[in-house]
Structures are given as structure tokens and as C-alpha cells.
Amino acid sequence: MTTAKLFYDAFKTKSGKTITIGTGTGTKWKRNPADKQINQELVDQIVSTINLGFNHIDTAQVYNTHEEVGAALKKSGIAREDLWITDKYCPGRSDETPTDIIDLALEQFGTSYIDLFLIHHPFFDEDNSVTLEQAWTELIQAKKDGKVREIGVSNFASVHLEKLFAISEKYGKEYVPRVNQIEFHPFLQNQSKDIVKYCHDHNILVEAYSPLAPLSRVGNNNPLIQYLKPLEEKYGKTASQILLRYTLQKQILPITTSSQQSRMKQSLNIYDFELNDAEINEIDTIGQANPYRAFFKQYDHVL
Ligand SMILES: NC(=O)C1=CN([C@@H]2O[C@H](COP(=O)(O)OP(=O)(O)OC[C@H]3O[C@@H](n4cnc5c(N)ncnc54)[C@H](OP(=O)(O)O)[C@@H]3O)[C@@H](O)[C@H]2O)C=CC1
């Protein structure tokens, strides 16, 4: 095991297994709520990724993929305590509270607890029936009740996290935000101002969604992909493996997905090589010269 793996060692499945990088059930897998049929392709994709060795599944209220996750758990036969399931409450989506969403998700997963529960984003409008304060207090209560093992957020900037720390103070240090899941890749090294350093300084695990954006969203002919070509040969790895490895070396845990099993298999095979400092610095430099943001574009203007 390399040292890069150790930074998230505090996060283990209930049975004590170190978690793998995450397999996502959002983005290409999101199901339209009008579509009442379970997506069998996603069920099979989750089962295959579990069989490949993934033990970390990422879902959310807004993906409408809880039922697929539940069906895959059953079909795979994996013990619940050997898996890490992350779920998220989406502000402004409906009048349902985080507690309502957690209770429904537990039924849909067919489990008695969720490993990590996040607030999906910090953009609570004034007319939302649930405020940020209420949502966070409900997550704290869910942890006290044993319905969730860890609590955290997604797409939060430091100003939002400061508000949560102020609320958590009343409850004790086990009720602080433990994770911030943000967009991260070389072309977006900080979703909001200095957020990665802020999280690391506050002992918050950073998770990266869209870690492959330079490959999958920007077009293959960009300068970063050109730079990675000789590294693919040097390390005997694909560009996607190098991007995932870069993420890990930044002490950030990637969440990825693919409909191709060969790609999912490759994604787990990133622990046996190490980019050197000059290579990391060059990826940083090329990335900073080519900014790209796929989600939450309001951060371009606000923070
Ligand atoms: N908290 C939040 O706000 C957000 C959370 N997420 C979570 O993160 C997960 C992952 O996000 P996502 O943006 O999909 O992550 P990635 O950056 O890993 O992109 C995955 C996409 O890249 C493609 N891909 C995979 N491997 C390669 C390759 N070698 N070459 C070219 N393309 C490749 C896949 O397509 P193919 O199937 O063809 O391989 C897939 O469409 C989501 O499913 C969701 O769970 C995502 C967005 C926002």
C-alpha cells in the first residue's frame, strides 16, 4: 500500500475495511423520476463493480438511483458491513426534510444505516421550507440515532462550512462535517476559494467528483492529455489512471464511473505507481492555464 492511500484511512466500512475510490450512480446514471422502471443496466453495473472490488457507492436523492443500489446489494450478496454507501439530501428539491429522505433511502436500500450522508449543495433559497441550519441539525440527529455513521457536505465553500462548525459546537466534535465532495480535476483545482486547503486544515476529507473531466468532458485534444501521453508509456497506465492517481496524490478521494467494466477495473489499479513532484507540478500548471468547471457555475461569480 502506498502512503497516498493512508489519508482516508479513518473512513472504514462497518466491518473495518478501508474504502476504495467511489463508484458513482449520478451523472450518466441519473433516472428521470417520471421513469418508474428500475434501471437494470445500472443494477448490473453496480454488481459488476462490487465484484471487481469496489466497496464504495455514491448516490443521492436527486439521482433517483436508490432502488438500483438496493437491488444491486441484494443481487451481489455482499455483506452490508463490507460496503460504504454515501447518500445526499438535495435542498429545495421538495418539502421533504433530510430525515424524510434518510428514512425513505433506508427502505429503498433495504439497510438499517447509511455510511455517509451529505447535504448536496449549500444553495438554500429563502423560500426553501428547510433551512441550512435545520438540515444540518437533522443530519446531527440522524447520526445520534445511528441511521447514518458520518455526516458531511458537497459543493460547500469555506463560508458555508464555517456556519456548520458554529452549529456543531453545541453537539461535540463527532458531529462536525467530515467530508466535502466537490468537483476536482486539474482544470478545477479549487471549486471555491482555497477550499482544498481549508478542508485539509479542518480535517475534512475531500472527495473529487468528475476527476476525469479533462478526458471525458473537455475533448481529447487538450494540452493536458497531450502532456499525459509520454507518462502513459512511462508508467504503463492510461490517462484516466494517471488522473485518478493525481487526485489521490492531492489527498483527495475520487468518485468515478463508467459503463465499461474494463475502465472500472483500470480505475482500481492506481496504487502501484507514483507521479513525481515535477509531473504533479506540470499537471497543476497546465490545469491552471485551462480552467473548466462542469457544475455549480455560480461559483465563477460568487466566490
Ligand atoms: N456531489 C455532486 O454535486 C456531484 C457528484 N457526482 C458524483 O460523482 C460521480 C462521478 O462523476 P462523473 O463526472 O461521471 O465522473 P468522471 O470524471 O469519472 O467521468 C465519468 C465519465 O467519464 C467517462 N470515462 C471513464 N473512463 C474514461 C476514459 N478512460 N476515457 C474517456 N472517458 C472515460 C465515462 O464514460 P463511459 O461510460 O463511456 O466510460 C463517464 O461518462 C457521479 O456519478 C456522482 O455519483 C457527480 C457530479 C456532481
Ligand SMILES: O=C1Nc2ccccc2C1=O
Ligand atoms: O450527478 C450529478 N449530476 C448533477 C448535475 C447538477 C448538480 C449536481 C449533480 C450531481 O450530483
